[in-house]
Amino acid sequence: MESLMTTQIAAHRGGAILWTENSRNAFRRASALPVEQVEFDVHLSADDAVMVLHDATLERTTEGQGPLRAQTAAALTAIRLKGTDGETIPTLEEVLDLFAPTPLVPRIELKRDAEGRAYPGLLPRVVAALEARGLLGRTVITSFDLAQAAAAAASRRFARPSIWLVSLACWKDLGAAGVAGAVRGAGVTAVGLHQSVCDANSLDALRCENLGVGAWAVNGPATIRRILALGVDVFTTDDPVTALEARRALQESA
Numbered sequence: 001m002e003s004l005m006t007t008q009i010a011a012h013r014g015g016a017i018l019w020t021e022n023s024r025n026a027f028r029r030a031s032a033l034p035v036e037q038v039e040f041d042v043h044l045s046a047d048d049a050v051m052v053l054h055d056a057t058l059e060r061t062t063e064g065q066g067p068l069r070a071q072t073a074a075a076l077t078a079i080r081l082k083g084t085d086g087e088t089i090p091t092l093e094e095v096l097d098l099f100a101p102t103p104l105v106p107r108i109e110l111k112r113d114a115e116g117r118a119y120p121g122l123l124p125r126v127v128a129a130l131e132a133r134g135l136l137g138r139t140v141i142t143s144f145d146l147a148q149a150a151a152a153a154a155s156r157r158f159a160r161p162s163i164w165l166v167s168l169a170c171w172k173d174l175g176a177a178g179v180a181g182a183v184r185g186a187g188v189t190a191v192g193l194h195q196s197v198c199d200a201n202s203l204d205a206l207r208c209e210n211l212g213v214g215a216w217a218v219n220g221p222a223t224i225r226r227i228l229a230l231g232v233d234v235f236t237t238d239d240p241v242t243a244l245e246a247r248r249a250l251q252e253s254a
Contacts, residue, residue, distance in 0.1 A: 007227075008234040009243045010037035010107050013054060017219065017238035020083040021061065022052050024090055024098065031102050035240050037140065038099065039107040042092055042126060044119040049073035050092035050126060056114040062089060067114040092129050100133045107236070109165070110143040110152070118148055127157050142192065150186035161190040161212055171197050176205035183211065190233070192216045195223055203230060221246060 011033065014026025022040050030038045041054045046069060058064035064071070064079040071079075076089045092108075099106050108126060112118055123141075130136045141152035142163040152162035164183055166174075171193065174182060183191060190212030193202060198215040206213045215235040218227045224246045227235050237243045 007232055007247065008036035008105075009240055009247065010039045010105075010234055010236040011035050011240040012039045012216075012236040012238045014038060014040065015238060015240050018241060020081055020087070021238075022054055022090070023081050023084050023087050024094070025084060025087065027090075027095055027098050030240060031098060031104055033240055034244060035104070037105040037107045037234060037236075039109065039142075039236050040095060041109045041111050042122065043068050043111050043113065044122050044125070045073045045076055046070055047072045048121060048125065049076075050122070050129060051076055052090045052092055052095050054111075056111060069113045069119075092126065096129055096133050096135060100135060103138075105138050105140055105160070106130075106135060107140045107142060110141060110145065110148045112145060118145060123148065123151055123155065127155065131157075146182060146186050146188065149188050153187050153189070162188060163190045163192050163212070163214065164188050165192040165216060166194070168194050168197065176202050180206060180209040180211060184209065190214065192236075195227055195235070198227060198230065198232065200230060203232065218243070225250065 011030035013021035014030045019026035019029050040052050042050050042052055045051050053068060057067055062079050062081055079089055081087045110122055130139050136157055137159045140160045142165050143149045144165045144167055146164050149162045149164040166179055192214040195215045195218045203213050212233050215227050215232050218224055218235040218237045219239055221242055224243050228247055228250055
């Protein structure tokens with residue numbers, strides 16, 4: 001029962017099943033829920049402003065075209081998000097200002113550019129924006145790029161562990177032992193697994209290495225209930241409302 005009480009819920013991209021992902025509306029709606037964390041993604045513009053969008057290119061979620069990195073912040077903040085009532089791409093500062101008055105944990109994923117390269121200087125700019133708002137102490141940094149997660153951990157600017165999000169390909173190649181060895185060498189102390197490979201055996205193997213373990217892509221009532229029952233530290237979900245209902249039901253039934 002303790003695991004159900006302590007498993008935290010992160011609204012993925014603000015709650016991408018319920019509201020337009022990485023939009024101000026999604027973040028406002030998520031901030032009104034009793035979730036613990038809200039997840040979102042960051043890239044750098046052509047003039048090195050930190051922008052909140054999942055993809056490195058604009059076509060899927062906005063009315064723009066081409067790589068995000070090719071556009072200035074002024075141009076990007078004028079590009080509309082699809083599925084919204086005229087909302088445009090937000091900056092990191094705008095999103096942090098929404099969360100600063102709340103107890104929510106900003107969960108920031110450091111992305112790569114359209115060529116698959118890490119953005120030079122992205123982490124220091126994220127740190128500066130967080131520090132200016134007094135949010136370093138409660139922010140979590142994540143990345144599918146182990147080097148970026150390691151850089152965040154090595155910076156010693158964050159009170160919470162930085163997280164390596166393990167892709168399915170990496171898990172297939174490395175397995176639990178290889179993942180544990182990789183993060184140990186990188187100085188990272190927490191990992192996030194795709195829900196499909198998150199089971200009691202993988203959790204036990206990683207926790208025996210003193211690693212924090214979370215899950216990502218946790219959607220649908222059955223999957224949410226299974227991950228809650230495993231007692232992971234935290235999971236990201238596109239449907240935080242269903243996740244909250246499932247956690248509450250499991251707690252009450254026990």
